[in-house]
Amino acid sequence: MSVLSKIYESWSWIRKEILSQVSGKVAFVLLIFLVVISVYAAFLMPPDYTKYWDVGSKWVDNPQNAPPEWASYLGYTCIPQTYYDLRSLKPAVSEASARIVFTYNITYTLEARDFPQGMRLKVYTTVPQGVRNARIRVDVIKPDGTRLPAIIDISIDLTNTSTISLTIDKLEGIVTAVMSAYRDLISVLRVEDISIFPMKYIFGNLSYSETLKKVETTPLPGRYVFVIDVSFRVFNVQPQEILRSVEKSKEFSLLIKGTCYGLMGTDYKGRDLAEGLFYGFPIALAIGLLVALASTAIGVVAGLVSGYYGGFIDESIQRTVDVMGSIPLLPILILVAQSIAKTYAGEDKPIIMLSAIFAVLIVFSWGGLAIIIRSMTLSIKSELYVEAAKAVGASNLRIISKHILPQLVPYIAASLVYSTPNAILTEAGLSVLGIKHGFPTWGNILADARQYGTISQWWWILPPGFLIALVSLTFVLLGLALEKVVEPRLRR
């Protein structure tokens, strides 16, 4: 108990000293900010986050390589993501030859001079018994009045099932629709162009360029109407019944993909970078602290043993530190990480690779602290009160824990703080180099940016680096403040 209270005393003194300095105050505020965000993110983090980030099904709806929405202030032409929940809309109901038809007219306004990245119609619903067949057809009326008929036309057989589960993002009917709407261009329209870039033909102005000998598309801003006809062939079912089931469906929506997304933009898979960065907080802090704690613990024990017991143990620990200090760390790290990356193929590869990287880091980074602790232990050991304690018959353990350890607390704290960014920076550095472990850290986002992005995608490259730097700045500032505690000569 008394040891703990001594350490606590030491800690509250350190805290007071830190808070009396500007750098300490800034570090404290940053640290609280980091901890709060990390705890919050850790609570919200989806289970099996690695998989969620890697193959998350929700990413397909997002535009890919999209800058953040506020990039429009930087001169980017931004089309926002537009989502229509068709369940809440009242369709026009009509009946014709044993079919009930719901017609939704959806107006979409294209303001920017650019093309949306895509569109997607999603239906997930259960229809009442007696519905034999459903058909979904989408027409587009362009601002200039051109009507593209049946860019989607799909028929679902419901004789054996009553569930419709559909995600349509390929516009099967686009080629025929464009061909029939632009009869004057039919001889020069190219099927491949239309099927590769359907959005250009839906949201564009078509004109034939004599010089290029092909059809040119330029974005056509204005009001578009999507006419969605959902028709059911029914047997003894009232329209109201179907309408109710449509309103209650799990999903019934039209999405026009934008070219900008959210707060932080997206990457090449359409992943929301804001999410990746947010969940990166607890991961970064965890790996930083874990590695720092481990190497500090080893350093303290080795230093204490070395300084207190002396002799052969001391000599061998000192020489080990010496030898390890001469071995180039980064090349060894790269080699270990790459070797595992190439030879290990298990499901848990990300964790195995990260653990190996951190193990190497820990093994190579306790030496500096061990030497400081050793020299301090040596000087404390020769103090009179330690000799007195020995004379009274205090055990070694008691002397170490009661007389020596409490005095070392500021040094241990400083070392812990200084080494925390180590693991985060190393992990990110290796990722940037191209050695990918696949665990969704900030470094991993950067690695993807280097591999799959171009350097001009600043929203993908800059934020992870900033956050890495922010975390390390926090601990550097904290370390600066602590340094004045351990080295009073640095004070004014």
Place this chain on the structure above:
Amino acid sequence: MHILGVATVLARRAAFLALALFIAVFLTGLILGATGYIDTIINSIIDEEVRAYRQALSSSPQKPPPDELNRLVEQRKQELIAYWGMDKPWQARIIPMILNTLILNLGRTPSPEVTNVAGLMPNSLISDIIATCLPRTIFMITLAEAIVILIALVVGPFVVYRIGSLIDRLIVAYAAVMNAFPIWWIALVMLLVFSYSFGVAPRQFRPVVTYINALLSGDITALTGVLNYVWLPIITIVVVLSGPWIYSVRAMLIRVVKEDFVTAAMARGLPEKQILRRYIIRPAASPIVTNVLLGLAGTLGGYIITESVFDWPGMGTLYYAAVTSGDAQTILALTYVFTLVYVIARFILEVLYVVLDPRVRL
């Protein structure tokens, strides 16, 4: 008596540094072998050759019958296995390699990726490759580090008399911020800004090779070409490293400035310059020299990540190419060279300590 004592101390240090060198190379070999990395690489090389051989046989005009073809392919495979030594355990292959490396018999590289970094013919001598890549690293990273050190040695003493002043606080803040940013990330930002947004710096840095080669063969006019490429990486490194370097020189000087004998010198009213020269530089010299020498020695291995960001074909990129292509011979050679440079620097320091610090001689 004293001389003998010093010699024993130095010999002991030399022995331990040599041990460190052995351990570094052995450890590298152990990682390569025990993880199965070189086996994976060699197996894929063998598989590829066997596949190509089968392809060649079955598409040749005198196509042998299936049984004969299989026998020939199997025979070729066994030959390859024997050639690469895959019939022996990895220890039997790695240990001779390690020993050869230790006697500086570096051999040739089988990896085209490695020769590609140097821009030499396939199967070149590893010593030639290192000799080609080292100047490129020196022109960028060592030069930058030297500039940083120069700045730190000028600014450090300047601020040490002004501890707590505005300029001192700014320098400490700058050092803290720059300590937090990894160089490679600043490098990415610099590329983004200067090469892509403003277009004033090159986007591809590999072509610098031509100018460096010309410069090395005595063509002074190639210097402008080299500078054209090298300025951005050098500025990047100087911007990032100056902060921490100034800070550490400042910290080393402060420890001395707070000593009583300096206070006494100040009390006697000696001029700042004289105090600096007579009372501060000498005691602070040994940690500063340590940092300078180890810092410069460390640059010769290249900053692997930063070189990779700039795609600068120096020692760091060379090492990374060796690691990704699994070229054990080059990896061992480079680890040996990196450690050797460091160990030599450490030994020079040991000798310098004896020269600089009379207490060691007592």
